[in-house]
Amino acid sequence: MNVIYCGVGGQGIVLMSNIVGEACARKGIHVVSGELHGLSQRSGSVIVHQRIGEGLSPLIPYGEADVILALEPMEALRYIYFLKPGGTVITNTRLIHHPYETENFVKGKIDKYITYEEIVENIRKSGAKLYEIDALKLAEEAGTALAQNVVLVGALTALPDFPIDKETMLEAVKASVPEKAVEANVRAFELGYKAVKELL
Amino acid sequence: MSLKEVLKEEPHTGYMLANEAIVRAALEADVKVAAFYPGSPQTEILDTFERVSHYRDDIVVEIAANEKVALETAAGAAFVGLRGFTSMKSVGGNVASDTLYSLAYTGVKGGLVVVIADDPYAHSSQSEQDGRWFGYTAYLPMLEPSNPQEAYEMVKKAFELSEKYGSVVLVRTTTRVNHQSGLVKVGKLERTPFDKLSWKENRRSYATVGSLARKFKAELLEKIAKMKEDPEFLALNRVEYFDGKEAKEVKPEEAKGIGVITSGVSYSYVLESLQKLGGEAYVLKLGVLNPIPEKLIGDFIEGLDKVVVVEELFPYIEGFVRQIAKERNPNLEIIGKKSGHFLEMLEYNVPIVIKVLAEVLGRELPFDYEGHFKRMWELAKLAPPRMPTFCAGCPHRATFWALRRAMGRPENYYLANDIGCYSMLALEHIGWTDSLLAMGASLGIAHGVQHSAQERVVALVGDSTFFHAALPGIVNAIRNNSKMTLIILDNAVTAMTGQQAHPGSPKKVNPYEKRIDIESVLRGLGVEKIVVIDSFQARKNIGKLREALKYDGLSVVISRGDCALYHFREYRRAGGKIVPYFVDKEACERAYNCIRDFGCPAIVIDETDLKAKILPEVCVGCGVCSQLCPHNAIHSTAILYGGEDKPYVTIEDYRELEQIMLRRGGQ
Numbered sequence: 001m002n003v004i005y006c007g008v009g010g011q012g013i014v015l016m017s018n019i020v021g022e023a024c025a026r027k028g029i030h031v032v033s034g035e036l037h038g039l040s041q042r043s044g045s046v047i048v049h050q051r052i053g054e055g056l057s058p059l060i061p062y063g064e065a066d067v068i069l070a071l072e073p074m075e076a077l078r079y080i081y082f083l084k085p086g087g088t089v090i091t092n093t094r095l096i097h098h099p100y101e102t103e104n105f106v107k108g109k110i111d112k113y114i115t116y117e118e119i120v121e122n123i124r125k126s127g128a129k130l131y132e133i134d135a136l137k138l139a140e141e142a143g144t145a146l147a148q149n150v151v152l153v154g155a156l157t158a159l160p161d162f163p164i165d166k167e168t169m170l171e172a173v174k175a176s177v178p179e180k181a182v183e184a185n186v187r188a189f190e191l192g193y194k195a196v197k198e199l200l
Numbered sequence: 201m202s203l204k205e206v207l208k209e210e211p212h213t214g215y216m217l218a219n220e221a222i223v224r225a226a227l228e229a230d231v232k233v234a235a236f237y238p239g240s241p242q243t244e245i246l247d248t249f250e251r252v253s254h255y256r257d258d259i260v261v262e263i264a265a266n267e268k269v270a271l272e273t274a275a276g277a278a279f280v281g282l283r284g285f286t287s288m289k290s291v292g293g294n295v296a297s298d299t300l301y302s303l304a305y306t307g308v309k310g311g312l313v314v315v316i317a318d319d320p321y322a323h324s325s326q327s328e329q330d331g332r333w334f335g336y337t338a339y340l341p342m343l344e345p346s347n348p349q350e351a352y353e354m355v356k357k358a359f360e361l362s363e364k365y366g367s368v369v370l371v372r373t374t375t376r377v378n379h380q381s382g383l384v385k386v387g388k389l390e391r392t393p394f395d396k397l398s399w400k401e402n403r404r405s406y407a408t409v410g411s412l413a414r415k416f417k418a419e420l421l422e423k424i425a426k427m428k429e430d431p432e433f434l435a436l437n438r439v440e441y442f443d444g445k446e447a448k449e450v451k452p453e454e455a456k457g458i459g460v461i462t463s464g465v466s467y468s469y470v471l472e473s474l475q476k477l478g479g480e481a482y483v484l485k486l487g488v489l490n491p492i493p494e495k496l497i498g499d500f501i502e503g504l505d506k507v508v509v510v511e512e513l514f515p516y517i518e519g520f521v522r523q524i525a526k527e528r529n530p531n532l533e534i535i536g537k538k539s540g541h542f543l544e545m546l547e548y549n550v551p552i553v554i555k556v557l558a559e560v561l562g563r564e565l566p567f568d569y570e571g572h573f574k575r576m577w578e579l580a581k582l583a584p585p586r587m588p589t590f591c592a593g594c595p596h597r598a599t600f601w602a603l604r605r606a607m608g609r610p611e612n613y614y615l616a617n618d619i620g621c622y623s624m625l626a627l628e629h630i631g632w633t634d635s636l637l638a639m640g641a642s643l644g645i646a647h648g649v650q651h652s653a654q655e656r657v658v659a660l661v662g663d664s665t666f667f668h669a670a671l672p673g674i675v676n677a678i679r680n681n682s683k684m685t686l687i688i689l690d691n692a693v694t695a696m697t698g699q700q701a702h703p704g705s706p707k708k709v710n711p712y713e714k715r716i717d718i719e720s721v722l723r724g725l726g727v728e729k730i731v732v733i734d735s736f737q738a739r740k741n742i743g744k745l746r747e748a749l750k751y752d753g754l755s756v757v758i759s760r761g762d763c764a765l766y767h768f769r770e771y772r773r774a775g776g777k778i779v780p781y782f783v784d785k786e787a788c789e790r791a792y793n794c795i796r797d798f799g800c801p802a803i804v805i806d807e808t809d810l811k812a813k814i815l816p817e818v819c820v821g822c823g824v825c826s827q828l829c830p831h832n833a834i835h836s837t838a839i840l841y842g843g844e845d846k847p848y849v850t851i852e853d854y855r856e857l858e859q860i861m862l863r864r865g866g867q
């Protein structure tokens with residue numbers, strides 16, 4: 001399975017792929033990930049490619065990702081060309097507006113922010129199956145707004161084709177987050193898992 | 201990323217970043233002295249080593265003032281007989297190269313391995329520099345891995361080869377290898393205690409000049425010639441036959457028909473492309489970039505009709521192949537950059553490589569990658585661009601806001617930018633920079649410009665860059681009575697690469713480190729006009745900056761303010777609570793001064809009333825925006841409680857506070 005993880009620098013995108021990578025290590029499943037650290041992290045767009053089970057190179061070819069897992073909807077759309085025709089997009093529902101967009105707003109270059117509906121409409125037009133998750137709400141319910149990424153990892157695990165079982169994924173979550181945040185993250189994972197199961 | 205995997209002593213298989221696998225390899229090789237200067241894409245090597253050093257006392261890990269000093273530190277250890285290690289980004293190699301070229305001559309005793317990490321596509325670098333020429337032009341052996349497992353194995357091997365030949369061994373990586381994670385099988389971590397050796401017992405001369413240099417050069421040529429024939433080096437290259445499904449190892453002489461020569465991450469693009477095409481081909485995967493195994497290449501191409509050379513950036517391997525083919529197979533068709541099939545810039549991926557291989561193999565593309573990309577791009581381009589920008593609470597943003605005001609008309613100045621987070625000023629969404637070249641270069645450029653341009657010149661330099669490469673430029677400016685304003689952005693850390701310590705930083709890697717005060721350095725050097733400002737007092741700073749800009753001579757402004765990422769990470773760790781600011785909707789007159797030319801990611805427009813709004817989950821409470829508001833509409837949420845001692849705790853509290861505020865505003 002090919003997965004694109006994306007979002008805005010600072011949202012904990014690499015942690016998502018690390019959890020799945022850790023689970024692969026536990027199961028002995030082949031995995032290769034391509035990350036970018038550095039400049040892109042200052043509120044910039046961040047993308048991680050992950051090849052689970054098969055796929056040799058660290059970059060998913062255009063049109064071959066099975067899933068895009070996005071912590072921010074604009075980022076899901078930005079990388080839509082990686083998704084295979086009819087692939088799955090799981091996206092957080094909250095937009096993060098870049099200061100540049102806000103500055104264009106006050107300078108009169110645009111007369112409104114881009115809306116979630118506009119973004120999602122284009123994602124749908126691509127032919128993607130779409131699952132929308134209010135990760136902030138679920139993460140807060142779980143006890144920490146910081147766990148939005150783990151909510152989405154739970155959501156990913158719930159997909160029928162996802163090759164790793166839920167128990168192993170939970171162990172990987174526990175091994176990857178700070179000790180004092182384990183409980184909240186497990187709850188966040190479960191809430192994300194349940195949310196997608198209900199949408200299936 | 202997991203430190204656990206790096207530290208676990210038993211042999212195991214773990215999910216690791218290549219940069220972590222490299223650290224594990226060096227530790228298994230019993231490296232004793234490791235020194236670095238940060239720079240993408242190799243910074244996680246330094247960061248991992250730093251964390252390792254908190255758990256082990258059998259290693260010295262330091263962050264050096266720059267790459268050259270880092271290399272020299274590791275080399276000093278290797279002269280005495282201990283193993284040394286350093287890594288640097290592509291352009292860091294330029295800084296270290298003066299010493300590196302001499303080190304090739306002197307050789308070493310203990311193993312010395314140097315990783316040079318290139319950045320095709322210039323994701324986070326000033327150029328797409330190709331570091332492979334360092335090996336070739338310095339007569340130093342250079343290896344290139346293509347994935348984390350190979351990175352681990354080659355670094356370990358590099359230490360052995362280094363001691364076998366008494367030579368520095370270079371390992372060249374690229375961003376897509378350094379930042380690749382996968383399952384890495386590692387061996388046992390067995391280390392010896394850190395014991396100093398006797399120099400008297402190990403003494404030999406490492407002096408190279410004149411006749412001594414000529415003697416070393418002759419030895420160097422001999423060494424590199426031996427390496428070319430050495431089975432240990434040759435074993436790092438591989439010839440494979442890909443039968444349409446799988447690759448199996450074969451002898452180079454067996455190759456016939458169509459062949460591919462590749463190395464590094466491109467190897468994985470080649471193999472994946474062949475898999476998708478179900479194509480048959482012979483593949484020579486080079487693990488040694490210098491000395492190039494000429495005989496092996498000759499044997500490989502001798503029976504071929506066509507060879508495709510797949511490598512990013514320079515046609516480095518291709519040049520050798522063309523040379524060797526003249527003798528071994530003059531009719532060979534060579535497909536690469538010179539034939540126009542591949543670009544000499546940007547990084548590659550499967551769609552780029554498969555297109556050429558499909559053409560050469562006469563196969564259908566399994567998927568219309570380009571067409572799909574173009575169709576989807578029509579949809580994707582709706583997403584507004586999201587360039588990297590200054591964090592919420594960044595001191596640089598505040599300094600630049602004040603600088604713009606102090607200048608009045610920035611177009612009347614020349615702005616010489618430098619390398620650091622402040623480089624983001626040059627990105628297109630801000631676009632305020634006249635030149636930006638290399639670490640420390642702002643000083644020398646500014647000096648030349650002040651000789652030549654009528655406008656006042658302003659040079660920017662960060663605190664880490666100040667120590668790294670700016671000092672000679674400053675000395676030169678003082679000596680030559682340069683008329684310019686230098687602004688030193690002292691944010692306590694090397695921020696852009698992940699907030700590492702530097703010589704002026706309060707942060708330390710080792711308890712013995714001393715903090716060097718920039719202001720005292722400048723006074724000692726004899727700078728007469730020094731203005732120290734608090735970055736976050738943006739409005740007050742306008743006047744002080746104006747004064748510095750007007751000064752008829754060299755004026756230096758030190759703008760002090762902690763990097764927000766660094767500061768608030770420490771602050772939160774210490775149990776501190778963030779107190780965000782909020783916009784008093786009653787007072788906001790939609791002047792947008794808090795947005796224009798400022799751009800804090802925490803400030804957005806509330807579309808219900810078109811007034812400014814601060815996102816409490818993003819704001820860190822630096823308070824700068826409140827100084828910009830002409831209507832006094834921005835305040836700390838602390839005032840809602842009537843004091844600083846009752847800070848805000850959760851987003852719910854904040855929402856509640858907003859309600860209280862709205863009611864209060866109505867009074």
Ligand SMILES: Cc1ncc(C[n+]2csc(CCOP(=O)(O)OP(=O)(O)O)c2C)c(N)n1
Pocket residue numbers: 237238239240289291292295325326619620621622639661662663664665666689691693694695696697
């Ligand atoms: C020769 C060289 N080494 C390392 C780097 C990587 N690098 C890019 S930005 C940067 C940080 C510089 O720190 P500082 O000047 O303090 O600026 P800050 O990021 O803290 O604002 C570094 C080390 C580089 N570009 N060139």
Ligand code: SF4
Pocket residue numbers: 042589590591592593594595596621691695696763764765766
């Ligand atoms: S990392 Fe620090 S210096 Fe860099 S933009 Fe963020 S706050 Fe500013």
Ligand code: SF4
Pocket residue numbers: 592593780781800801802803814818819820821822823824825826
């Ligand atoms: S106080 Fe203002 S400038 Fe500072 S982080 Fe918050 S919103 Fe941004």
